[in-house]
Amino acid sequence: MLKLEGVSKRYGDENTGVLAVRDLTFEIGEGEVVTVVGPSGCGKTTILKLMAGLLAPSSGAVTIDGRPLVKPPLEIALVFQDYSASLYPWMRVAENVRFPLDPKRVSSAEATGRVERALESVGLTRFADSYPWQLSGGMQQRVAIARGIAYQPKILLMDEPFGALDAQTRAELEDLVMRVRDEFGVTIVFVTHDIDESVYIADRVLIMGPRPTYVEQELVVGLPHPRDQITSKEDPSFAHLRGIVYRSIRESTQAMASVAKDPER
Amino acid sequence: MVLAVIELAARTELIPSRFLPPPTAVAVRIVAEAAQGRFWLAIVDTLAGWALGLGIAALIAIPAGILIGSSEFVYRATRPIIEFLRPVPSVALIPLVFLLFSPSLEGKVFLAVFAATWPLLVQTQYGIRNVLPLQLDTARSFQISRHRVIFRVLLPSALPYLATGLRIASTVSLILVITGEIVLGAPGIGKAINEAREGAAVELMYGYVLIAGMLGVMLNAVFAGVERRALHWHASQRGTTT
Amino acid sequence: MSGRRIGLVAAEILTPVLLLAAIAIWTNTASSFYFPPLQEIGEAFAENWLFARVASDVLPSLFRLLAGFLTAAVLGVALGVLLGRVAWLRRQASPVIEFLRAVPPPALLPFTIIALGVESPAKIALIAFVCVWPILLGTMDGIAGIDLTQRDTGRSFQIRAMRSLFRVELPAASPQIFAGMRTSLPLAIILMVISEMVGATDGIGYFVVQSQRTFALPDMWSGIILLGILGYLLNLLFSLIEGRVLAWHRGAREQTR
Ligand SMILES: Nc1ncnc2c1ncn2[C@@H]1O[C@H](COP(=O)(O)OP(=O)(O)O)[C@@H](O)[C@H]1O
Numbered sequence: 001m002l003k004l005e006g007v008s009k010r011y012g013d014e015n016t017g018v019l020a021v022r023d024l025t026f027e028i029g030e031g032e033v034v035t036v037v038g039p040s041g042c043g044k045t046t047i048l049k050l051m052a053g054l055l056a057p058s059s060g061a062v063t064i065d066g067r068p069l070v071k072p073p074l075e076i077a078l079v080f081q082d083y084s085a086s087l088y089p090w091m092r093v094a095e096n097v098r099f100p101l102d103p104k105r106v107s108s109a110e111a112t113g114r115v116e117r118a119l120e121s122v123g124l125t126r127f128a129d130s131y132p133w134q135l136s137g138g139m140q141q142r143v144a145i146a147r148g149i150a151y152q153p154k155i156l157l158m159d160e161p162f163g164a165l166d167a168q169t170r171a172e173l174e175d176l177v178m179r180v181r182d183e184f185g186v187t188i189v190f191v192t193h194d195i196d197e198s199v200y201i202a203d204r205v206l207i208m209g210p211r212p213t214y215v216e217q218e219l220v221v222g223l224p225h226p227r228d229q230i231t232s233k234e235d236p237s238f239a240h241l242r243g244i245v246y247r248s249i250r251e252s253t254q255a256m257a258s259v260a261k262d263p264e265r
Numbered sequence: 266m267v268l269a270v271i272e273l274a275a276r277t278e279l280i281p282s283r284f285l286p287p288p289t290a291v292a293v294r295i296v297a298e299a300a301q302g303r304f305w306l307a308i309v310d311t312l313a314g315w316a317l318g319l320g321i322a323a324l325i326a327i328p329a330g331i332l333i334g335s336s337e338f339v340y341r342a343t344r345p346i347i348e349f350l351r352p353v354p355s356v357a358l359i360p361l362v363f364l365l366f367s368p369s370l371e372g373k374v375f376l377a378v379f380a381a382t383w384p385l386l387v388q389t390q391y392g393i394r395n396v397l398p399l400q401l402d403t404a405r406s407f408q409i410s411r412h413r414v415i416f417r418v419l420l421p422s423a424l425p426y427l428a429t430g431l432r433i434a435s436t437v438s439l440i441l442v443i444t445g446e447i448v449l450g451a452p453g454i455g456k457a458i459n460e461a462r463e464g465a466a467v468e469l470m471y472g473y474v475l476i477a478g479m480l481g482v483m484l485n486a487v488f489a490g491v492e493r494r495a496l497h498w499h500a501s502q503r504g505t506t507t
Numbered sequence: 508m509s510g511r512r513i514g515l516v517a518a519e520i521l522t523p524v525l526l527l528a529a530i531a532i533w534t535n536t537a538s539s540f541y542f543p544p545l546q547e548i549g550e551a552f553a554e555n556w557l558f559a560r561v562a563s564d565v566l567p568s569l570f571r572l573l574a575g576f577l578t579a580a581v582l583g584v585a586l587g588v589l590l591g592r593v594a595w596l597r598r599q600a601s602p603v604i605e606f607l608r609a610v611p612p613p614a615l616l617p618f619t620i621i622a623l624g625v626e627s628p629a630k631i632a633l634i635a636f637v638c639v640w641p642i643l644l645g646t647m648d649g650i651a652g653i654d655l656t657q658r659d660t661g662r663s664f665q666i667r668a669m670r671s672l673f674r675v676e677l678p679a680a681s682p683q684i685f686a687g688m689r690t691s692l693p694l695a696i697i698l699m700v701i702s703e704m705v706g707a708t709d710g711i712g713y714f715v716v717q718s719q720r721t722f723a724l725p726d727m728w729s730g731i732i733l734l735g736i737l738g739y740l741l742n743l744l745f746s747l748i749e750g751r752v753l754a755w756h757r758g759a760r761e762q763t764r
């Protein structure tokens with residue numbers, strides 16, 4: 001449903017600019033959970049912003065259900081890593097979740113219902129009237145996820161959403177993401193640099209190469225559903241897939257280091 | 266304690282009471298004055314000038330600041346003009362005000378507006394330009410309408426700067442209103458001070474100066490209070506509210 | 508991208524030029540008595556300020572302004588250091604200072620006329636009296652808030668009190684001292700102008716009001732423009748000095764980011 005065809009993105013001008021993404025082609029299918037994993041600085045956030053319509057590609061095309069993307073589409077919601085900056089500190093939790101529901105598109109009663117349901121599914125009903133900055137980091141990221149859910153997008157794009165959280169919270173939220181997919185039938189594109197995470201929640205993993213980034217390798221994760229932090233991670237195929245991702249990323253990190261040493265680039 | 270020292274100095278004529286009357290005498294005189302209508306009228310006149318000056322400046326500066334702050338092009342195009350006009354002392358315009366306005370409310374309000382607009386304009390555009398890019402990206406990714414982005418994201422986020430701008434503009438507006446009253450002879454506390462001086466009513470003059478100071482303190486306190494309430498979510502205020 | 512940059516720079520240069528041109532055209536075609544043609548104002552400006560009246564009006568004004576401001580700076584810093592160091596004195600004095608600062612400065616003009624007359628010392632005293640409070644408060648907060656490690660570092664090296672004041676305490680408080688001065692500078696200009704308008708026999712403020720009374724509109728405008736330019740230049744000068752003195756402050760802040 002979401003398709004990138006020959007997409008390149010350059011920041012800055014022709015000579016001095018940075019080419020972040022080069023000739024990228026892949027497709028996200030309906031209902032999939034696709035994780036995008038790659039070394040830091042390779043261009044993952046750039047790809048996500050291209051898919052969200054926040055950035056225009058320098059060349060190539062992004063299409064959603066065949067329509068070219070010219071501005072952020074209603075079908076897509078975004079969850080950023082930096083929850084403390086993407087939640088508005090002057091709005092209460094419920095107001096933050098409700099904010100994207102434009103009164104012109106969603107009736108007031110409908111919006112109230114959606115907010116309640118979204119907060120319930122992330123387990124924050126009790127905190128509807130708190131301010132985000134009164135909550136822990138994990139809870140704040142739940143608010144951001146609830147906001148994404150309440151928007152009822154077809155596709156939820158998440159940019160390293162759990163990067164700043166501790167391991168325990170992170171595991172809880174990973175399970176929450178999979179539950180959200182089952183409950184709301186939403187397609188999820190999930191950027192991470194955590195290798196375990198990229199395999200654990202994915203139907204498919206896109207392993208990205210160093211900048212300018214491209215799809216280095218694509219893995220289909222056949223682990224059975226529902227997944228579980230202990231049993232799924234003990235599965236031999238989990239260890240196998242994890243190893244593949246690990247090796248691939250180590251290679252491209254080394255490639256990047258050698259590029260950095262080479263002044264010609 | 267400081268008051269006691271002054272009282273002593275004045276009573277003993279250490280400082281001639283013609284220059285600095287004893288605080289008790291000033292207090293007695295101003296209490297007597299408060300029984301008269303003109304006392305309250307002067308305060309109302311001054312406050313009306315202050316409020317109009319601040320209000321009109323806000324109506325000009327806030328929308329203009331939003332416009333300038335949200336477009337790099339407009340920002341660059343207006344920057345040299347604003348940077349040049351901002352430090353121009355508004356009192357330089359007093360002769361022009363003499364010519365264009367009668368010695369009434371309009372003249373002093375004009376001065377107040379001219380002076381109060383700049384700090385507010387600069388603070389507003391600064392606040393708008395300092396909105397976190399991620400907060401705007403978030404709004405954009407959710408297709409939030411421009412109108413809602415302005416009122417629910419840009420303005421609240423710029424509110425700390427706006428509050429600072431308003432506080433400065435309020436002080437400036439009061440200063441220029443009283444200047445207008447003294448120099449142009451527009452009715453208000455400033456005119457009362459000047460008349461008391463011309464009538465050699467030293468205690469009364471000091472009384473009105475005190476009243477002007479109290480107005481200043483009061484308006485400062487009001488703004489500090491409003492700021493605390495409006496910015497309770499802001500990091501600088503959180504310690505006091507949660 | 509670079510085309511955009513050229514556009515931005517062009518906008519920055521062109522708008523003031525266009526605005527001036529528009530004013531010139533408007534004042535010439537409207538032939539309003541109050542807004543004489545721009546070139547007449549220009550001629551009046553050259554006639555008055557280059558440099559016929561510099562000695563008779565500009566210098567007295569600048570002298571009052573600078574004398575008042577510098578007096579305020581010296582007194583404000585000295586008293587601020589004292590109050591910043593002595594906590595009980597600070598507690599006693601703070602409410603009085605806060606009150607005096609809140610008094611709208613022009614309200615004090617009649618008082619100085621009574622107490623000190625209309626000569627230059629009266630105007631200088633008025634400017635100093637009004638400008639001293641923000642500087643005093645800034646210095647006081649700055650000194651009182653000095654990082655204890657900074658003060659103790661000074662102590663542990665057995666630095667004498669005077670050297671500690673000039674090498675440690677005043678530099679540490681200098682951002683707040685300058686913030687106070689920045690608040691005071693426009694007040695000084697305002698008071699210089701209005702004190703010359705109300706009772707004086709020379710000065711730019713006097714000249715402007717005199718021109719208005721005799722309906723010499725181009726002269727009046729030339730004086731207003733001169734005051735504008737002076738305000739701009741003083742502000743610029745202050746920023747330059749502040750930038751030099753506080754260079755370490757900015758450097759340190761950027762490093763901790
Ligand atoms: N707005 C921008 N302007 C210029 N360069 C940028 C910008 N955003 C990102 N880049 C550069 O593009 C590259 C990819 O960035 P990003 O997509 O954020 O990587 P990742 O998310 O994988 O860490 C980096 O080298 C970064 O410096």
Ligand SMILES: [Mg+2]
Pocket residue numbers: 044045160
């Ligand atoms: Mg990133």
